[in-house]
Amino acid sequence: MVTPFVKRLYVRTDDFRLAHRLLSELQERNLPAKQVSPSQAIESDAYWFGTPDEVEAFGGRGVAVDVESVEETISTWLLSRQLEAPPKQLVIGIDPGPRPGCAFFSDGVLMGKREVDSIEEALRGIVDLVTHIQPERVLIRIGHGSPVHRDRLLNRTLALGYHVEIVNEHRTSSGQPRHAHGTAALKIAMMSGKPVHEQREVEVSEGELRNLQRISRQRSKGQLTISLAAARKVARGDLTMEEALRNAGYEAS
Missing domain, CATH: 3.30.420.140 (YqgF/RNase H-like domain)
Known part of the structure; x- marks a missing residue:
């Protein structure tokens, strides 16, 4: 698959563990990448991933990454590319x-x-x-x-x-x-x-309401239990649990 914003992508590192992590993560994200050695020439407009030292040495469109930050680095890089070319x-x-x-x-x-x-x-x-x-x-x-x-x-x-x-x-x-x-x-x-295409009435069971009341007792450290009416509003998204507790008179310390 070739994405509209990345036509050439390489894993360009001698770090075996890093290469393995990068290739696995990129494959999961539907981003095909070719593995090459850092010394191998690639297209000037190609993006590539390598260690900080490799990116400093070879430049171009290198993206510096280490083994512990592969997922985060790829996510950040993808977001920056999306800002340049909004997706369909x-x-x-x-x-x-x-x-x-x-x-x-x-x-x-x-x-x-x-x-x-x-x-x-x-x-x-x-x-x-x-x-x-x-x-x-x-x-x-x-x-x-x-x-x-x-x-x-x-x-x-x-x-x-x-x-x-x-x-x-x-x-x-x-x-x-x-x-x-x-x-x-x-x-x-x-x-x-x-x-x-149409919104739905939120159906809340008695058990779900009782569970919300139990949670309210936990959140208030046993000081109070919200009413069934308040629990229903929480379940439907009309109130947050914090708002329901505050309306019932609980003040968090």
């Missing part, structure tokens, strides 16, 4: 839940994947990325599990004007560690789903 389509996969997993594909290239602490944090990250790289089209693919979190994400992303699909995620979690939400999100992003 940004596809974002979301594994719904209280700690959503998110994966980002820009014109077929994996820009990154991560797990975040809340739906609000996931939405902020999406809006920030869209604002930065200005894609022509945004497609959100949400796994169909965890209905309350799924529908909250669906409603919010539709309200932002994005195209939204719901993906059957049963096949994404097979054999995955319990908290591998970022990996599940990556698989969701790569699967076609059913387009959704």
Whole structure:
């Protein structure tokens, strides 16, 4: 695959461990790269990855990286390239839940994947990325599990004007560690789903409301329990847990 913003890409290092990490990470991101030795001549407009010493010695469009920062360095480099050439389509996969997993594909290239602490944090990250790289089209693919979190994400992303699909995620979690939400999100992003055009009523079960009340007791160190009505507002995204506790009279020390 040749991306519209990278036509030639090389791993140009004598560091075996670094070369292996780079090639694996680039392959996962759908970025084909050729491995060459630092002394081998390459095209003047080609990007290449190597150690800081190798980049200093050979110059050109070298990107300095070490073994411990491969993923972060590639993500930063990709973002800088996207700013120069806005993509036609940004596809974002979301594994719904209280700690959503998110994966980002820009014109077929994996820009990154991560797990975040809340739906609000996931939405902020999406809006920030869209604002930065200005894609022509945004497609959100949400796994169909965890209905309350799924529908909250669906409603919010539709309200932002994005195209939204719901993906059957049963096949994404097979054999995955319990908290591998970022990996599940990556698989969701790569699967076609059913387009959704209308917002949904968020259905909250009694058990989910009781669990939110339990969490409120934990957050307030046993001082209070939010009402069922407040728990319902938290579940639907109308209030954060912090706001519900504050409304109930709790003041964090």
